[in-house]
Amino acid sequence: MATAHIAAEKGAFAKTVLMPGDPLRSKFIAETFLENPVLVNNVRGVQGYTGTYKGVPVSVMASGMGIPSIGIYSYELYSFFGVENIIRIGSAGAISDKLQLRDIVAGMSSHTNSNFAAQYNLPGTYAPTADYTLLSTAVESAKDLGLDLKVGPLLSSDTFYDDDEEALHKWAKMGALAVEMESAGLYMNAARLGKRALAMVTISDMPFTGEATTPEERQNTFTQMMEIALETAIRMDKL
Numbered sequence: 001m002a003t004a005h006i007a008a009e010k011g012a013f014a015k016t017v018l019m020p021g022d023p024l025r026s027k028f029i030a031e032t033f034l035e036n037p038v039l040v041n042n043v044r045g046v047q048g049y050t051g052t053y054k055g056v057p058v059s060v061m062a063s064g065m066g067i068p069s070i071g072i073y074s075y076e077l078y079s080f081f082g083v084e085n086i087i088r089i090g091s092a093g094a095i096s097d098k099l100q101l102r103d104i105v106a107g108m109s110s111h112t113n114s115n116f117a118a119q120y121n122l123p124g125t126y127a128p129t130a131d132y133t134l135l136s137t138a139v140e141s142a143k144d145l146g147l148d149l150k151v152g153p154l155l156s157s158d159t160f161y162d163d164d165e166e167a168l169h170k171w172a173k174m175g176a177l178a179v180e181m182e183s184a185g186l187y188m189n190a191a192r193l194g195k196r197a198l199a200m201v202t203i204s205d206m207p208f209t210g211e212a213t214t215p216e217e218r219q220n221t222f223t224q225m226m227e228i229a230l231e232t233a234i235r236m237d238k239l
């Protein structure tokens with residue numbers, strides 16, 4: 001079957017999809033961690049693979065960058081391909097001065113400057129939130145793997161280059177830990193469709209100091225976050 005953006009068989013995706021922004025990070029995960037990975041979608045080069053991890057079916061597919069893009073892919077996976085859980089595995093800039101390069105953060109909630117929630121015509125302000133079961137399973141998985149996973153609010157921004165040089169400092173005052181560009185849209189789609197979502201990120205750069213990892217490192221080396229997400233996926237399969 002084909003939707004506007006995914007051409008795959010109806011049962012082509014596993015119950016849980018890991019979702020990096022970068023299609024090449026998706027390919028890296030499939031080739032590095034999945035047993036017998038099969039390319040199930042390649043529309044627009046947004047590579048989606050399904051294989052197994054420790055014998056359990058798991059998929060990985062890229063979201064592209066920004067809320068409009070993850071909004072499309074998560075909506076189609078949840079609505080038309082029977083996907084129950086999406087775990088974003090992204091990169092992010094540190095806002096909190098307690099974070100360092102390569103720290104891993106799970107987004108308990110997601111502040112945003114996006115207007116995505118306007119479509120729901122709510123009589124108030126929506127608070128995009130991670131699924132508790134996915135979040136607590138990721139926390140347990142990290143602990144069992146001996147990895148440090150920090151938990152707190154993310155900022156999901158529509159702008160990578162923002163004209164307001166103070167914007168990130170203002171969000172820091174409100175406790176945001178790190179800035180990325182997709183989690184709020186993912187959390188809203190999951191809530192509206194009765195599905196589960198979690199966004200995890202690895203700190204790829206420090207916007208206040210200029211320290212940064214390379215694009216190659218972002219593509220191929222955020223393996224601890226990938227392992228936490230994969231372990232979470234196989235534990236969620238039993239629920």
Ligand SMILES: O=P(O)(O)O[C@H]1O[C@H](CO)[C@@H](O)[C@H]1O
Pocket residue numbers: 020021022064065066089090091092160179180181182218
């Ligand atoms: O590395 P990914 O997962 O794409 O995530 C971050 O990187 C991109 C910006 O460089 C945005 O998509 C942002 O959310």
Ligand SMILES: O=c1cc[nH]c(=O)[nH]1
Pocket residue numbers: 091092093094160179180181204205207
């Ligand atoms: O969205 C993002 C991702 C990485 N670093 C940033 O500063 N912003």
